[in-house]
Amino acid sequence: MIKIFQSWLERYFADEEAVLVAVILIASVVVVVSMGVVLAPMIAAIIIAFLMQGMVLKLKAWGLHHNLAVSITFLVLAGALLLCLVYILPVFWKQLIHLFNETPRMLVQGQQLLLLLPQKYPGLVTEGQVKELMGALRSEMTQWGQSILSFSLAQLPILVGVLIYVVLVPILVFFFLKDSEQMLAWVSGTLPRRRPVMKKIWKEMNLQIANYVRGKTIEIVIVACVSSIAFSLLGLDYALLLGIAVGLSVLVPYIGAAVVTLPVAIIGFFQWGWVNEFFYVMFAYGIIQMLDGNVLVPLLFSEAVKMHAVVIVLAVLVFGGLWGFWGVFFAIPLATLCKAVMNAWPTVSRLEGQKNAAT
Structure with a gap:
């Protein structure tokens, strides 16, 4: 052992x-x-x-x-x-x-x-x-x-x-x-002075995390503002409250939109019931989610963080449990950091390969 x-x-x-x-x-x-x-x-x-x-x-x-x-x-x-x-x-x-x-x-x-x-x-x-x-x-x-x-x-x-x-x-x-x-x-x-591993990690993190964090912040603000305005124009109660919830839902990919759909639907149903206004609100909410995923995200994120959906959900659960809101916000960048460290970590085989390449 x-x-x-x-x-x-x-x-x-x-x-x-x-x-x-x-x-x-x-x-x-x-x-x-x-x-x-x-x-x-x-x-x-x-x-x-x-x-x-x-x-x-x-x-x-x-x-x-x-x-x-x-x-x-x-x-x-x-x-x-x-x-x-x-x-x-x-x-x-x-x-x-x-x-x-x-x-x-x-x-x-x-x-x-x-x-x-x-x-x-x-x-x-x-x-x-x-x-x-x-x-x-x-x-x-x-x-x-x-x-x-x-x-x-x-x-x-x-x-x-x-x-x-x-x-x-x-x-x-x-x-x-x-x-x-x-x-x-x-x-x-x-x-x-000689720190190739740190430079490699910093280069990858500065590229991906900077784009992700700034892009995600802009995405939250845009989605929250558009949702609040749309809900207000349609006459939905608690428009600002629900708009902010929709904006924050983009923090958690795949499940955030599904979770925030429930309060939007519940409040709309208790306000109007099964009438046209309720379906107008849900239709507008669906359009906002579609535009966010298919138009806004590709425009904001010049460098996509390529990770499997299971890894993203696991990162949200782990880092969110450790650091709360900021853990959820930085779950994907922190997962990217872990990936960058593992990719740049110097092992014996990599060190020998670098020496052979130098000679």
Whole structure:
């Protein structure tokens, strides 16, 4: 057993750069897992700065000075943040509270509809089964309401921290954008001069993750805005709430759209029933999903992340379970990172092949 383990170490850790890459990966995971809450503003600022870096590079390509490009990008970010705080967030919160207040009425209406099933299908559904199902749903809704109430009361002190983040994160984003070259030069200076594996991993990740993250963010914004406007024009209740849900559903390929279809259909049905307006909403929702998958995604993603559907779903489950929302958002890039590391990892056979090629 010891010999097998020793041969495995010699095969995959024969190069000192492999050891360094392993140490960096392990240390990064430990820091994020153990200090993720403390470093949340820093991590959020790095992510946002990474997203906005493309705009800075585009403005510099048009001939603008670096500081001016950073200032314009920061003003765009601050304007978007102000728009969300002043206009979008209050409407979102109002619709969420209204939906919560309307939930008991929807449950009663749903119970009345379910009680009709035993009359239409007496051989399949009994009245006792329907009442048992409704009792379980009512119990779950009561616990859910109590959890929301206790959460809101217990988390009031955190609102102060949220306000601090609203001020702190944009400031950090500004300095990350302004001094990104100096920071990267400092990090590069702490690493060995000869690092072909790291350069290969960085090249692949910078190409695929940059395109994916920025493209996915733009996709979420476009789909959420179009869905909210379409639902509002069709007169659907909670248009902004459902539009944001549809936008966020693109985070999880294959299953996000299927999951968010349920609340859209439920709210449309309880608002109108089986009438033309309900089918108009579902038809518009289907058109949005079709245009997103067949037009928007090919336009946004210049470098497609080629992965099997099972790998994508597994990455969403694993990283989402570890890091919540950000784990879901970065599930595919993190899976791409794992793939890039495995492809670039120096083994004995690859090192020997490189030596033979050099000679």
